[in-house]
Every structure is written in structure tokens, then in C-alpha cells.
Amino acid sequence: MTASSPLLDWQDGQPVSTRFGDVYFSRDSGLDETHHVFLAHNRLAERWAALPADGRFVLGETGFGTGLNVLCAWQLWRRCAPAGARLHVISTEKYPIPPEQLARALALWPELAEFSQALLAQYAALGPGWHRFSFDEGAVTLTLLVGDALDTLPQLDAASSAVDAWFLDGFAPARNPELWSPALFAQLARLSAPGASYATFTSAGVVKRGLAEAGFSVRRVAGFGSKRHMLCGELAAPPAPAWRAPWFAWPRHTGQRRALVLGGGIAGAAAAAALARRGWAVTLLEQKAALADGASGNAQGVLHTKLSPHLTPLTRLLLSGYAYSLRQLPRQLRAGEDWDACGIVQQSFDADEAQRHAGLAALGLPEALLRPVDAAQASALAGVALPHGGLWFAQGGWVHPPAWVRQLAATPGVTVCCGADIVALEHDGEQWQARAADGRQWQAPVVVAANAHQAGQFSQLAHLPIKPIRGQVSHAPATEASLALRAVVCGESYISPARHGRHCFGATFRFQAEQLAVTTEEHQENLDKLAALSPDVWRRLGGEALSAQALDGRSGWRATTPDYLPLVGPVADAAAFADVYPAPERCGPRQPGPDAPWLPGLYVSLAHGSRGLVTAPLAGELLAAMLNHEPAPLPQPLLDALHPNRFLWRAQKRRHAPGRA
Template identity: 40%
Template sequence: MNTRKPLIPAQLHWRDDTPEAVDFGDIYFSRDNGLAESRHVFLDGNHLRERWRQLPPSSKFVIAETGFGTGLNFLLAWQLWLDTAPPNATLFFISTELHPLTHADLQRALSHWQELAPLSEELLQHYPNLLPGFHVVRLAQGRVTLLLLFGDAQETLPQLLDSQHSDFFAQNPWHVDAWFLDGFAPAKNPQLWQNTLIEQIASLSKTGTTLATFTAAGQVRRDLSAVGFSVKKISGYGSKREMLVATLTELKKSHTIINKTPWLLHAQPQAKPQHITVIGAGLAGCHIAHALAERGIRVTVLEQHAQAAQEASGNPQGALYTKLSANNASLTRFSLSSLQFALQHYQKPHLKTAFHDCGLLQLQEKPDPSLLDLMKNNAQLAQWMDAEQASQISGIALTRGGWWLSQSGWINPQQLCKALLDHPNINTKFGCSIAQLQRDNEHIIIACANASKQFSQTAWLPLRAVRGQITQLPTNTLSETLCCVVCDEGYLTPAHQQQHCLGASFIPDDTATDLRSSEQQHNMSLLNAISPTLHNAWQNEKLHGRAALRCTTPDHLPMVGALPNREIFLRNYSALRHNAKVVINNTGSYMNGLWVFTGFGGRGLCYIPLAAELLAAQLLHEPRPLPQDIQQALAPARFVIRELVQTHAGR
């Protein structure tokens, strides 16, 4: 997926609040009977009412759709789910869209259906920015999860798989239960009906997966049959004589999908846990415990200190930001996805008291033209301000402009951790030191920052401690006008309890946590780059502060996922030492029940919420909120694969 290329929103022509797609010359829904038609084709065509009434408690059901459009099919499925499914079951609805509607257009389109208004309002409240990639939205108090894939379906759908090797599609830890094929008529939008896309649909399915579509085109019928679907025509809705329904009866081997080594896929998929132990009660441990507890899993959190958030998570104020970029690197794509998710996450009522959404300004000399292009339709996320605008919005005189993140701000990490742990499914044990790991048929998540490598199973993990010191500054008459967070190489927060937070030093491999005057002066130099006036105003103040240790990795991406059995990995994938591009038909070998969740560096507030959703999805066999290539970029096993490949490169 090329994140540098911005999405082109749907170009619409309106007739009495009914949208038509200009590029495809087709309507999104029938003006007279759109609800009835969608229910007949997609809900009835997949027998959803009957199937959902028979679901066991705590189960999940996955629908995937080609062509999100106005979201009408999703809203109808959501409505039916609430009416018929068990109250503790979860619906996952995955939908692709190359040209998503803008928020304003979606709002206008959905105003057509008043009976769906409560659901429409909740969807509109969480509708994502128009940026390429995966966007996960949790709705209906967790009963419904929407995963929007913005971009070309032929690029996004394969990224849903843990393995893009056709011999292992059946071993994917989750599968689609029902498909809605709804991407305008094949004659008007042939790209969304190509046989390569039909093969991708089959790769995500299992025996018994159903499919429904409004079209009865012969080529679609033949393509579905060719990949193993049993297809039949049934009566269409209204004046449409026929439509197609299908059931996958045999997954046939793909002849077009290019196989890749399936090292992310587990050789022995682990059973869904009922109880999980989390080691560490910093931001990482508290977030993953909360994500699992929200899904009904009992969690025990073990922490060596007397309370949560005592080390790097213990700073009084933390800025919620990341480096904005339009390039296609895994780090920048993950960062942007994480920022969008975090901004929604911290607005939850039980977390909102810890989040001060005063806005955040990232100073730059001039904007990157590619980033300007990417943010053209996403001013709600980030908007460029010149120096005059930046000064007005921040409340202090600035000589440079920057990116204005109106929804961001700062967080009190200790208050946040306390709120995350306040859940009936979470049990905490403080003052608890762990000497060794011995699994007893339960899952353990290692989320204790630099201490994560203290165990024999994890000693090889390339984690690195980086000392960081913040400076705390008393409010004065010049600083009290600062009304948002301002970031450059360092950051300065608005006052909280009569003090500002200025940070931070960055000293690799220094594990001491004493307060140092040299680093206070370093931080003051960072302040001077932001505002010489404020720097001079605090020049003679007695400086206070706090030092702690970040936990980082060599590639600056966190470790999120199962802990690999390093020795077996090195043996099974040893051919990579001689040929980095060879495809090896072996799945990954992982330490049964051990998971790693650490290495977030100084971006924990931004990265951790979405990373916790990913790890929870992996543990519970749910659709992943991030594409496969980013999952691989976060997996602890990447360092073993990289070790093998670099051995080849060094020859």
C-alpha cells in the first residue's frame, strides 16, 4: 500500500439527497426502496437472521464487504445484530473502499434513513479520516467492530491474512463468515470484480462461508465457481429478476497469488484464553489488560512497585504526538494509524479525565509538500499553520509555523493507568517481583519495559534502555498564556498545577535515574529553540525534574506479538542465510502462551492503544486492526528473520 498517494474522495452528484457516483455512473442505493433491497440481497441472501439466532454465547461473526459506500449495508447488519445475536457476541464488519465519502457527504447520505439515525450518529462520530490503510472503530460498547480498508481492495484484502501462502490459507486464525459483494455493477466498476480479487475473497473464507451479491453476471458466477464457491441464482429484489448467492464448498489452490514465507503464522494455533497474566503495570501493561478485560477476559496484572505507572509512565504530563510523514515506511504508517486511533481512544468517558485535549502544535520550518497533499482532506487531524497563526493558536510568540493537531494535547499517565485498571475483569497484585517464567496452561504477556528481557526465554530480545529527563518549570506571567502543547526537538506543555513539563533528554545505555543539571540545561536549550522569550524568563529559576528509562528497539518500532522460539526459527529458516528471497514452506514456531508487549520508547501514549488492540486480536483470533506487513514489522520474531537475512547480506 502506498501511503504517499492521498485518497481521492468519492465524487458525487446529488438528486434529492440521494448520491450518485460520478466516476462510475451508478447510484449507491435505490431512491425508493434502498433499505428493503439491501436487506433482501445481503442480510437475507446470507441467512443472517437465522444464523445469528443460533450463535453460541461469546462467539464472533465476521462479515466482509467490497464497497463500503454510504455504509448502508453495515448499518443494517449492525441493526439486525443488536436485534438477534447474543448480547455478549461480537460482530466484525470489514469493508473496503477506494473512494470513501467525506464526512459531510456521508452525513447527508445517511440523513435519508431516519430509522437508522441512532446508529448513523454513532458511526459519524467515529468515522475515520480519509487516509489510506486500515481504520478500526469499536461501536455499540464493543459489540460491533468496524474495520475500514481505505484503498485498492486488491492491495488491502491480502493484508488481512497472517500468511500470504496459498498452502496455509486454511490455517489463518480467523475467517470471513459472510461476504457482501457490493461495488457498483461489474460493467461500471470492473476493477472490483476481477478474478484475482475473487481469489482473495476465497483465501479469506472457509468451508461454509456464504456470499451474496445483487449481480447475476455470468463472469462473476464463473469466477466464483472457479475458486470453490457453489453458486446459484435466486430472485432479485423488485424489478431485478436475479441475484447470486454462494457457499464455499472447496477452497481451491490459487494460481495467481504469489506465495511468501508464512513465518508470522503459528504452527500450532493456541486456544482462546479465559485468563491472562500481564507482567507490568505501566502504560503498556495497563492498556493490554484493559483491552482484554473489555472483551470479557479475566486478567491478573503483576507489578513490582506499590502502584501503577512508577517508571517511565510516571511523568506528570505526556504529550500525545508522533512524527508526521507521508512516506511509506512501516514506522510512519504505524505512527499515523496509531495517532488516529489514540485520539478516539482517549475520548472514552472513563479515560477522558486523564486527557487534556488542548491541541498540539508541531513546529517546522516549512511543510513537506507530500504531507500537505496527504492532509488536504484531513484538516481535522492535522492542519498547517504559518508562524502568525501558530502564535495565535498557542498563546505565545513563535517564529515558525507548524502542524496543528486540534484533537491532541497531553495526558496524565498515572491517572490514565488508574482508569484503565478500574475494571471488574482486572485483578492487580502490586509489590510482586517475578524471578522466572513457568507456564501453567495460561497465557502470559510480558509488558515490563526493559525488565522484559530478564527471563531466560527473552534474554535475546534486542531491547535498549534510554535515559530521559524532564524539567518541571513554575508558571509565570509569560507562560500562563500557553494554551496548547508545543513540540520541536523537545516539547513544552501548558501548566498543570502551576507547573509546565519540558522534555526531554535522550541518553542511550545510561540506566541511572539521578537528576542532572547538565540535562536540565540540555532541556532548556530545547526550550530556547521553541521560544527564546520563555527560555530567558526561566533562565534563573531553580529547576526541578524527573528522570526515568525508556525502552527502545533498534528500528524504533515496538515489539507486539508472540514470543518466537528463537532456536527453532533459526533452524527452520536457515535457508535465508543463503537466499534472502527464498520462500520457505514452514510456519512460525512460538513459545506456547508467551507474548511480548514492550519497546514503545517515548511514543507510548500514541502507539500503545492501537498496539493493544492488535495483541488482543492475535490472542483472541480476531481480525487484525493493522495490515500484515505492519504486523510483521512489529512482531518480535522480525529480529530473528533479520538476523538470518543480514547474515546472507554480509557474505
């Protein structure tokens, strides 16, 4: 039992939290309670019917529980909202229910079967952090914040979240007082749009007083079932906006929804698809003759999540990105052909790695996400003998990146232009002009640079500290014996189960390389690493008889940054930044500072390194959400950690640090 387990029991066929000694929904009828309390007293039907065709509405919820409220809201949205409008749900949950228990709970409501099945198809064991779900071709999104609400809600960006209606549905105040505290009510007010409504099943005095003190009006009305009264109201006195570091802001796009995306790999295709799903006209410009001809062109890529037990920003990004990618793959690619959730063994190949793995195992993450295994267990899972134990990622596996890129680029609204070698990027005061080496030109008000280290050729992006690192993977023909390998095995290198009769393994890292030609030397390095990773697999592939000269493979550039985090977000004018913020440490609530000198409509999704299959799809969703002024799929501290301005800000702070001239 992990620390995040909900401690759920069943009484008379209904789920009950033994941790809090309370029911998840009314014993009289949870479905009718949801309609009476949350839908009716937030006046959702009439408010949604009055939305414009391109309108948006944000629901906030404290206590996801079984998801019943969200599914009922989704059903009502389908019935009332105009085509083209988008519903965004932000819900918190400290103790997410395991998938099998959630399925049992939702089976109580056959009238919601279509919605329940869609949720369950994307729902898996949830680790801590932000989890993004998408339904009805993107018309409905759910951002599920797993963790204590008093930790997660303060990390929401108030400007983009702006909740229009709240469902206050935690366990009863007497059972779970933390979820009905003044600090919680203050967060609700901070995150509310002007005039935001709320409804809750309880009429407890502590809730009435807390809501009123936070600036909400409070009305006591008839409750549902055995509850005589409930509360509802609106935000009557909004709090003053909290200070936000202007250099980490996201400028609001209000122009035409047209964009150029530079780069036809996973980062560019993901950004293009996410924008197109929101009605944008996107032109995807790829330098090479075909999509996914760079680092995204490998035959097999691993959904690799090398995590830190200290839950660093990179680890938090990987946890959210890993879960997001795993939700997309079953809906977008053919299982067994273009991807395979075969599982991943990460071996503890030395003392440092064993210590890191022990720290991760101690975090109490769901076992379906990762669990420790000894060498015998790891070998049984992989189907071959392994020299070390480690961690088992049951949900992980391999992907054929070109298929994923092509599928994303085929999203309606995306126009693909290959052979478009962009050599100049200029802004004419209204739009960006992208000119190719052959003279062709494209223009749009928004540009997303997703072309890895090649983005540095443009003067507007030359300040970004992107370093290319060459890597080479090797391919070996499968043998009858090697086909026993049934999981990805990682250590100081990796090998995947066979696809189309070939194993993919490697990969090398060359920090000073200038050429991309595949070399026999690096094939031999990959073979040597394979022999250490699993002598058994090495022997099954031929052992000493397997010659480096006989292998084929592929090389490419990985792009990374000094802090190993991607660059995702809007771009400022680097030359003007120092003048606008001569002393950034002096900016704050009392001296807010001016807006950053943004280059209008210029955004990046760059430097995903060797983790692009995990980080780039979520980065595309992040860019599209923020360009459409929607709730972000990541917490504000992570938005800041990924922001392209972080290096300008750090340089300016160092320049004015004590002791410097």
C-alpha cells in the same frame, strides 16, 4: 480537495458519487435494499441465532460507503445473536466520506439513529490504512481498510480473518470495474471460511463469471426495487492456502482464557483491558507500588506522530495507532482534565524537517489529519508567537497517562497486584509460573510481557534487542502570560498547554545513562530547547529569570529497538530457532518449513519508545485479537514488521548470507 476525497454530491436529498456517477444506495429505499440483498440472502438472522454463546462471525464488505449495511447488520446482530458472541466486520473503502457528509447521509434513517450516533462518535477524517472501531462493549468490531481494495485485501491475514459472509457492494460494475475484477474475486475466495456466503445487488455477467471462476456457486434471484435480479451463493471450491512464513505466524491459543500481564504502564494496561473485554481473567502485575510509575507516569504525554512521507512501516503503524488512540480517549477519559484535543503544531525548524513536512503535505492526507501552516498561522493556532511554520495536527493533543492507565486497569476482569517484583518466569509444561521477590507466585497459561527493558531479565526474552534510553521532562509553573498557549508545540522538543497550573516540556535523551535521578543539567537543557522552540513561550514563563534549579520534573526509561519498531506478538525459543531454520531463505511455498519453536503462551508488547501513547493501545488490541483468533487490526506486512521473531530471522539470514562461513 485531496486525492482520497469521495467527490460526493446530493441529488433529491440522497448522496451520489460524482467520481463514479452512481448512487450510494437504492433510490427506492436503501434500508430495504440492504435487508433484502445483504441480510436476507446471506441468511444472517438464522445463522446468527444458531451461534454458540462464545461464537464469532466475520462479515466482509467491499465498499463501506455510508456504512448503511454495517449499521443494519449490527442492528440485526443485537436482535438475533446470543449474548457473549462477537461480530467482526471487515470493510474496504477507497474514498471515505467526510464526517459531516456521513452524518447527513445517515440522518436519512432515523430508525438507525442509535447505531449511527455510535459510529459517528468514533468516526473522523480517515487517512490511509487500517482503522479499528469497537461497539457494544467490544461485542461488535469494525476494521475499516482505507485504500484500494486490491491493495488492502491482499494484506489481510487469511487465517485470522476467515470471512463467513460477504457484502459485495461496490459501485456498479460498469462504473467501477476494478472492484469487480478477477483479482478481487480471488481475494474473496482466499479470505473466505469454508462455505462462506456472499450476496450482491448486481447480476452483471462479468460478476457471475468472475465469482464462478474463483470457486463460488452462483444463483440469480429476484433483486430489489428496479433491479430485476441479484446474485448470491457460497464458496464451493476453496483455493489452496497461501504460504505464510512460519517464523512470522501466530500460534493459535486453545486453552483457558487466563493471562498474567507483566508491567503496569500503558502497554500492560492496554493489553490487560483488551483481553478482559473478551472475557479473559487477567492479573496485571506491576513492580512498583503504584500503576504508571515508569515512563507512563508523566503528567502530560503528547499524541505525537512524527511521520515519514515514504509511508514506512513505522509511519503506517503510527497512522493506525494515532487514529485508534483518538477513538478511545473521548470514551475513556475526562476531556480537559485527563486529555485535551487541543491540536499539535509540528514546526519545520530546519531544512530537513521542512522537506519532510513538504513531502507529508504532498501525500494528500485529509486536512483534518494534518495540513501545512506558515509561521503566522502556526502562531495563531498555538496562541503564542512561533518562529517557524510546519504542520498542524488538528485532532492531536496531550494526555495524562496515569489516568489512562488506571482507567484501562479498572476494566472488569482485570485484577491489579502492585509491588509484584517478578524475578523468575518458568513454564511447568502446562502453565507459566511468575514468582516475585517476596515469594508470591501467580500462574496462567498465557503471559504478556509489557515491562519495557526489564523484560530482558528473563532468559526467555533475553535475546530481544531492547535498549533503554533515559529521558527527563521539566515542569514549570504557569504564568498569566503562558496560559495563552492553547496547543502543543513540537520541534526538537515540545511544550504542552498548562494542566493544573503547570506546563510540561522537554524531553532529554540519554543513551548511555545508568541512573534515573532528576538533574539540574537536564532541566537546563530543556529550558535551552524551549527557548529555541518558542522564544515567546520561554519569555512568558520567565525567560532568564526562570532558573533550572527552581524546576521540578521527572525522569524515566524509554525502551526501543534497533529498527525503532515495537515488539508485539508471540515469542519463540531463541536457542532452538537456528536449528529449526538452518537456512530460512530456502523456505517457501515448495518447502514450507516447520512451525516455529514457540514458547507456548508467551507474548510481548515491548519497546514502544517515546510513542507509547500512540502504539501501545493498538498493540494491546492486536494481542487480544490474535489470542482470540479474531481479525487483526493491522495488515499482515505490519504484523511481520512488529513480530518479535524478526531479529532471530534477520540474524539467521545474515549467518547464511553469501560470503559468510
